[in-house]
Amino acid sequence: MSDEVQVTVTVNGRRREARLEPRRLLVDYLRHDLGLTGAHIGCEQGVCGACTVLLDGRTARSCLHFAVAVDGSDIRTVEDLADLDELHPIQEMFHQKHALQCGFCTPGFLLTTVELLERTADPDEAAIREALMNNVCRCTGYANIVDAVAEAAVELRRRSPT
Amino acid sequence: MKPAPFSFVAPESLDEVVSALAEHGDDARILAGGQSLVPLMNLRLARPEVLVSINRCHELDYIRRADDRLVVGALVRQIDAETSPLVRAECPLLAAALPHVGLPATRNRGTVCGSLAHCDPLAELPAVALALEAELVLTSAAGERRVPAHDFFVTDMTTCIEPGEVVSAVAFSRQDPSERSALHEVSNGGHAFPVGGVALRWASADGVCTMARIAAFGVGSVAQRLVDAENALVGSDLGSEAIAAAVAAARAAVNPTGDIHADADYRRHLVGVLLERGLLEGEAP
Structure with missing residues (x-):
């Protein structure tokens, strides 16, 4: 039983191969095998969103996927956002707007925001709040996160006018 | 917690999936999006010996018309059904329900058929079916x-799926363009799981209701058709008296239980409120 399975995925642009036990959760593969500890383990049952990654461009709970079941996928984690010393504009706005306190949930919120702003360049507050349902924050009360996402949308539109 | 060990196969065709199921029988579970199954496995409330992933079976990723039906294959993710122009045109009730299902991230991976096979009493899609x-x-x-929905859903987390079987597709009735339909639910603080809800569709001609289909979820051990409420509407003028009769019939038909989110009386009351709201505010064709 539970023989190891060959897996090939692309993580943050880099091809990765591994032989894994089927029960290895994607989040554990990222954290323990690849050292990408930005995806946090909160509830491990899909409720909190701290482990959010982008799986083929869409937000996904990395605690609710077995790594062997996403063979062939493209995965992006929070580590892929910043460009060396320069924060991603979404990260910069979270910083400026005080959209985090303890920061445990922040990687998930950032990736949810990436997905939202890739789908909708100019979301209204209702659309922002709907997208942010993906993630739980126990510190901020969300108001500053909503502000940061709105400001990040403005900044991203300014940088790449259509 | 982490799941118990299991072995894993990921066939590339439906034929291979059913062969794997035939080989492993009761020990095997299907893995589609996994957004309901994996939490249960992480909590060790489910401990399948073998997972048969259908995620490589691209032949099951389709939405198409077939006669009077709209057929949704087993690999169609909820987000793709939600944004499908075909679903919006042929089954507006399904399109209206999908944004209520789970959370954006779980809809990105969860499938329409998977939610039906899981048969959670709080889920919207069994009522839509x-x-x-x-x-x-x-x-x-x-x-x-092919099993009609009313025979498929048995009780809480229990369907009529036999060992060796997989839900390979669901075929919804295509809605007539003249129909109206709605889905209303109440949940606590935007929580993903509703307290209760109602899915309904109806049609009228010359001021007389000619068809009504009403189903409730979250107000019993499994999603439930409310036939008495439907009968109270058909042939009526859909006026306040008919709506009151349908509301009373709906409340009489359900058998909710109470929990931390709402007591049984609240849920019984709720099903009537949501039915009335649906009939008054249902989306025009």
Whole structure:
């Protein structure tokens, strides 16, 4: 039983191969095998969103996927956002707007925001709040996160006018 | 917690999936999006010996018209059904329900058929399947059988799927363009799981209701068609008296239980409120 399975995925642009036990959760593969500890383990049952990654461009709970079941996928984690010393504009706005306190949930919120702003360049507050349902924050009360996402949308539109 | 060990196969065709199921029988579970199954495995409330992933079976990723039906394959993710122009045109009730299902991130991976097979009493899609008189397509090594939704959902987390069978598709009735439909639910603080809800569709001609299909969820051990409420509407003028009769029939038909989110009386009351709201505010064709 539970023989190891060959897996090939692309993580943050880099091809990765591994032989894994089927029960290895994607989040554990990222954290323990690849050292990408930005995806946090909160509830491990899909409720909190701290482990959010982008799986083929869409937000996904990395605690609710077995790594062997996403063979062939493209995965992006929070580590892929910043460009060396320069924060991603979404990260910069979270910083400026005080959209985090303890920061445990922040990687998930950032990736949810990436997905939202890739789908909708100019979301209204209702659309922002709907997208942010993906993630739980126990510190901020969300108001500053909503502000940061709105400001990040403005900044991203300014940088790449259509 | 982490899941118990299991072995994993990921066939590339439906034929291979049913062969794997035939080989492993009761020990095997299907893995589609996994957004309901994996939490149960992480909590060790489910401990399948073998997971048969259908995520490579691209032949099951389709939405198409077939006669009076809209057929949704087993690999169609909820987000793709939600944004499908075909779903919006042919089954507006399904399109209206999908944004209520789970959370954006779980809809990105969860499938329409998976939610039906999981049969959570709080889930929206089983009620939609009842209101749209869906047929579930169950495929096994022995062939295929089609089961009406009202026979498919048995009770809490229990369907009529036999060992060796997979839900390979669901065939919803295509809605007539003149129909109206709605889905209303109440949840605490935007929480993903509703306290209760109602899915309904109806049609009228010359001021007389000619058809009504109503199903409730969260107010019993399984999603439920409310036939007495439907009968109170059909032939009526859909005026306040008819709506009151349907509301009373709906409340009489359900058998909710109480929990931390709402007591039984609240849920019984709620089903009537949501039915009335649906009838008054249902989306025009």
